[in-house]
Amino acid sequence: MQTRAHYFDGQNAGSKQGTLQASPAHIQFSAEGISVDIVPHDLRIEAPVGSGRWRIILVDNASIEFADESFGQYVEQCAGKERSIAGLLEKSWRAALGALVVAIVGAWLLLTFGVPIGAKYVAFSIPADVDQTISDESIEIMDSFLFATSKLDESEQAHIQKLFSDITSQHADYDTYRLEFRASDIIGANAFAVPGGLVIMTDQMVDLADSDAEIIGVLAHEVGHLAQRHSLRIILQNSSSAIIIAGLTGDLTNITALSAAIPTFLMQSKYSRDFEREADEFSFAYLRSIGVDTNVLADLLTRLEEDQGEAGEIPGWLSSHPQSEERRPSQMETGHAE
Amino acid sequence: MDDTAPVASKTVTVQFSGEAGEYFRIWIVNIALTILTLGVYSAWATVRKRRYFYSHTAIDEGSFDFHASPKAILIGRLIAAALFGAYLLSDRIHLFAPLALLVVVFFLVPWLMVRSRVFNMRNTSYRGIRFNFQRNYKGAAKAFFLGILVTVFTFGVMTPTAAFWRSQFFVNNSGYGQTLFKFDADHNTFIAIFWKMVGLSLLSVIVVAIAGGLIAALADEMLGDSGSSSLFLTQLVGYVTILPIVLVYVVAGVYYRVRLYNCVWNGTCISNSRFISLLSVRKMTLIYLTNLVAIVASFGLLIPWAQIRLAKYRASVMEVVIADEWSSFTADKSAQGSALGDEIGNAFDIEVDIGI
Numbered sequence: 001m002q003t004r005a006h007y008f009d010g011q012n013a014g015s016k017q018g019t020l021q022a023s024p025a026h027i028q029f030s031a032e033g034i035s036v037d038i039v040p041h042d043l044r045i046e047a048p049v050g051s052g053r054w055r056i057i058l059v060d061n062a063s064i065e066f067a068d069e070s071f072g073q074y075v076e077q078c079a080g081k082e083r084s085i086a087g088l089l090e091k092s093w094r095a096a097l098g099a100l101v102v103a104i105v106g107a108w109l110l111l112t113f114g115v116p117i118g119a120k121y122v123a124f125s126i127p128a129d130v131d132q133t134i135s136d137e138s139i140e141i142m143d144s145f146l147f148a149t150s151k152l153d154e155s156e157q158a159h160i161q162k163l164f165s166d167i168t169s170q171h172a173d174y175d176t177y178r179l180e181f182r183a184s185d186i187i188g189a190n191a192f193a194v195p196g197g198l199v200i201m202t203d204q205m206v207d208l209a210d211s212d213a214e215i216i217g218v219l220a221h222e223v224g225h226l227a228q229r230h231s232l233r234i235i236l237q238n239s240s241s242a243i244i245i246a247g248l249t250g251d252l253t254n255i256t257a258l259s260a261a262i263p264t265f266l267m268q269s270k271y272s273r274d275f276e277r278e279a280d281e282f283s284f285a286y287l288r289s290i291g292v293d294t295n296v297l298a299d300l301l302t303r304l305e306e307d308q309g310e311a312g313e314i315p316g317w318l319s320s321h322p323q324s325e326e327r328r329p330s331q332m333e334t335g336h337a338e
Numbered sequence: 339m340d341d342t343a344p345v346a347s348k349t350v351t352v353q354f355s356g357e358a359g360e361y362f363r364i365w366i367v368n369i370a371l372t373i374l375t376l377g378v379y380s381a382w383a384t385v386r387k388r389r390y391f392y393s394h395t396a397i398d399e400g401s402f403d404f405h406a407s408p409k410a411i412l413i414g415r416l417i418a419a420a421l422f423g424a425y426l427l428s429d430r431i432h433l434f435a436p437l438a439l440l441v442v443v444f445f446l447v448p449w450l451m452v453r454s455r456v457f458n459m460r461n462t463s464y465r466g467i468r469f470n471f472q473r474n475y476k477g478a479a480k481a482f483f484l485g486i487l488v489t490v491f492t493f494g495v496m497t498p499t500a501a502f503w504r505s506q507f508f509v510n511n512s513g514y515g516q517t518l519f520k521f522d523a524d525h526n527t528f529i530a531i532f533w534k535m536v537g538l539s540l541l542s543v544i545v546v547a548i549a550g551g552l553i554a555a556l557a558d559e560m561l562g563d564s565g566s567s568s569l570f571l572t573q574l575v576g577y578v579t580i581l582p583i584v585l586v587y588v589v590a591g592v593y594y595r596v597r598l599y600n601c602v603w604n605g606t607c608i609s610n611s612r613f614i615s616l617l618s619v620r621k622m623t624l625i626y627l628t629n630l631v632a633i634v635a636s637f638g639l640l641i642p643w644a645q646i647r648l649a650k651y652r653a654s655v656m657e658v659v660i661a662d663e664w665s666s667f668t669a670d671k672s673a674q675g676s677a678l679g680d681e682i683g684n685a686f687d688i689e690v691d692i693g694i
Contacts, residue, residue, distance in 0.1 A: 008466030014665030049390040050360045053401055063466050089367045096363040099370035106373035137433035248369055259633040
């Protein structure tokens with residue numbers, strides 16, 4: 001067999017056009033003033049990615065290039081070389097379809113199970129007390145920008161502190177958790193957990209609650225976030241999912257890169273909702289253990305929404321929190337059954 | 339080599355022969371294998387992707403190729419991943435530790451920029467000869483830090499000058515074999531492009547705002563001043579005006595990058611030969627926007643099609659005026675292999691102005 005080929009000497013960019021001949025015993029390139037002989041066994045050949053140029057690599061950076069696909073396969077055969085697995089898969093549409101299925105199922109498994117499981121493992125293997133500094137420092141910053149001292153009277157504070165310590169006495173790991181009160185016109189009625197074991201509740205939230213049970217529901221939800229180390233896990237999950245999605249969509253440039261932001265955002269919202277549900281479950285379990293109606297949390301959240309005038313118009317799959325009405329234990333059970 | 343005599347010049351168009359269907363198969367196999375190997379294959383995937391695009395790009399019947407070792411890329415990525423992990427968790431040590439790390443990386447940017455370039459250029463070949471990049475850290479620091487300083491201290495007025503310095507640095511330190519590229523673009527062209535972009539986008543935003551105001555006033559007149567309808571109106575005008583403003587922003591961005599890209603290539607020469615790039619702002623905007631729509635609507639399946647389409651257009655408007663014998667470009671024997679630093683630099687892959 002023979003084909004047209006170009007010879008490059010590797011010393012300069014000039015080329016020589018000639019003929020490449022191959023038989024099982026002998027490969028030879030000949031052009032004006034040059035002749036190269038290769039024993040098939042010693043052949044170093046590089047197949048193209050897709051249809052393209054084949055390259056025979058010679059000593060001293062010299063090379064021979066040709067485009068004839070069937071010639072390339074014949075030479076490979078003569079030399080006893082096998083095509084790489086990737087090279088073979090890339091040739092067939094059937095393999096591409098298989099790869100598509102693997103990609104979809106694999107990406108789904110990786111993002112919905114792999115990432116959360118991995119993040120949980122990493123988060124719980126880091127000792128809890130390393131969170132202490134970040135908690136102290138971030139509350140200092142928030143105090144100077146967001147918060148004023150609480151105006152709740154001491155007996156009310158002491159009463160709620162008692163409710164809180166009842167929750168944290170469940171487990172020795174929760175001993176270090178603290179509750180502090182702040183007033184804030186900017187964020188209004190709210191309660192949140194600061195990594196490191198601090199729960200902040202605003203005066204406005206205390207005012208909004210109708211009963212101790214509702215306050216217990218919220219406090220237990222925040223303790224749930226702390227106990228499950230959600231702050232660390234969400235950082236790990238968000239960054240690893242962003243890297244995975246960026247890696248899979250490839251290097252999109254410029255405005256097309258926006259399209260990779262959509263799945264990233266949806267995935268991160270889902271992670272956030274999952275953690276809210278996990279904290280809800282924690283709260284429900286505690287409420288049940290002390291014999292309180294588990295609907296108190298949803299009651300308070302619904303009132304909070306009405307108070308802030310949020311009609312809950314964000315569709316569920318976009319939101320960082322589950323819909324308040326969904327956060328009743330009875331609703332969640334039907335949700336599971338579906 | 340400046341002493342080579344010019345030969346009768348010929349102008350050739352860059353040929354890109356990649357096909358969407360063929361590249362789709364390579365792309366999807368890359369993704370599947372990357373997932374199955376939990377990311378390890380991503381380094382091999384990168385090499386195959388690059389090899390596909392490079393080897394399907396030809397000038398005067400000679401094509402490009404990419405020779406990086408996937409293992410080298412993998413090592414670089416592992417180091418980058420470890421650093422990123424340290425960055426994520428460092429706030430547990432001190433709240434400002436991540437910031438401190440960012441500052442350290444910021445001061446390493448010139449080094450990373452150079453190493454990334456060295457890695458990519460030395461692993462790219464054309465006609466059997468490798469490209470090259472000089473390890474000019476001083477030049478990189480000057481182009482990068484000085485550029486940022488003058489931009490900040492002039493409140494952005496000197497943005498085009500900083501872009502000019504960076505392009506000049508990258509072109510002048512690049513080489514094909516032993517022959518260095520030369521940058522002879524006009525500084526004033528950079529300045530003109532920047533201010534035209536600023537002027538046009540300001541003008542467009544003003545026009546859109548006035549049009550929005552007029553529509554609102556007109557509708558208000560017709561509907562009367564019932565409370566609920568005026569709220570509805572404000573929202574409507576908001577929606578009507580935000581879209582053109584986003585569009586102005588996108589077009590301005592494409593305009594700036596495309597014109598700069600053309601300007602950099604048109605100001606690049608090597609020995610007696612030079613480049614001509616004639617990207618059109620209108621066509622690039624159209625390609626970007628339709629690519630974006632196609633990618634979102636196909637849930638990403640048209641990404642390979644979009645990338646091939648872009649590469650085809652870019653090649654079709656790129657010409658090379660060849661006025662040298664190919665044999666006058668000689669290989670640089672000293673530039674072999676790649677150091678670990680190159681691999682780390684490559685993992686950070688610092689984008690530069692002409693990366694479009």
